Amino acid sequence: xxxxxxxxxxxxxxxxxxxxxxxxxxxxxxxxxxxxxxxxxxxxxxxxxxxxxxxxxxxxxxxxxxxxxxxxxxxxxxxxxxxxxxxxxxxxxxxxxxxxxxxxxxxxxxxxxxxxxxxxxxxxxxxxxxxxxxxxxxxxxxxxxxxxxxxxxxxxxxxxxxxxxxxxxxxxxxxxxxxxxxxxxxxxxxxxxxxxxxxxxxxxxxxxxxxxxxxxxxxxxxxxxxxxxxxxxxxxxxxxxxxxxxxxxx
Numbered sequence: 001x002x003x004x005x006x007x008x009x010x011x012x013x014x015x016x017x018x019x020x021x022x023x024x025x026x027x028x029x030x031x032x033x034x035x036x037x038x039x040x041x042x043x044x045x046x047x048x049x050x051x052x053x054x055x056x057x058x059x060x061x062x063x064x065x066x067x068x069x070x071x072x073x074x075x076x077x078x079x080x081x082x083x084x085x086x087x088x089x090x091x092x093x094x095x096x097x098x099x100x101x102x103x104x105x106x107x108x109x110x111x112x113x114x115x116x117x118x119x120x121x122x123x124x125x126x127x128x129x130x131x132x133x134x135x136x137x138x139x140x141x142x143x144x145x146x147x148x149x150x151x152x153x154x155x156x157x158x159x160x161x162x163x164x165x166x167x168x169x170x171x172x173x174x175x176x177x178x179x180x181x182x183x184x185x186x187x188x189x190x191x192x193x194x195x196x197x198x199x200x201x202x203x204x205x206x207x208x209x210x211x212x213x214x215x216x217x218x219x220x221x222x223x224x225x226x227x228x229x230x231x232x233x234x235x236x237x238x239x240x241x242x243x244x245x246x247x248x249x250x
Contacts, residue, residue, distance in 0.1 A: 069206070
């Protein structure tokens with residue numbers, strides 16, 4: 001069997017487990033949607049009135065990014081269960097490539113990210129979010145989301161391979177993901193932060209990807225934010241990718 005076939009079989013298994021788990025579905029989809037509605041109700045008029053733009057145009061792309069990042073918590077928990085529950089050990093006794101389990105996990109999660117993005121964007125549409133830059137920009141929107149998700153996907157795999165328990169794996173990701181949302185431009189514009197904090201906020205990978213998504217949906221700069229996001233992805237891949245591969249072979 002080829003590596004691609006082996007990875008696709010494992011990806012299907014991981015995706016079915018995700019779709020059959022109310023807890024994982026809730027973490028990846030329900031919580032971000034609740035957050036979208038609550039933040040729009042609480043800050044929509046205040047922030048929207050101060051920036052002369054519909055708040056949903058800023059908030060929806062931010063919640064899309066938060067959704068895929070937060071769903072990586074489920075990735076870490078699921079992969080930790082596979083590693084410490086004996087499934088990975090059984091795979092090692094089978095004549096499959098060492099890369100197949102990791103590739104299968106990543107491929108299944110890419111499909112999950114697409115599902116989470118579509119559901120969140122659909123909810124945003126009901127609340128007034130619109131793609132104003134055409135079909136090509138909408139496709140680019142999805143590609144940037146998937147590109148951004150790789151940062152947290154690599155991080156989730158490393159956390160799953162090093163955490164002592166599933167709860168520890170979840171805790172190790174929950175706080176950083178939430179903190180990145182709060183110190184990004186997803187909720188309020190950069191000008192709302194103190195001057196000394198703005199360079200940090202601007203460099204936040206969530207802010208970089210968010211600027212690209214806003215440009216692709218509502219209009220604005222696209223090239224520079226996309227290149228900044230790509231730099232974060234390449235950095236995470238070069239740093240965490242080899243580490244995840246090395247840890248998975250222990």
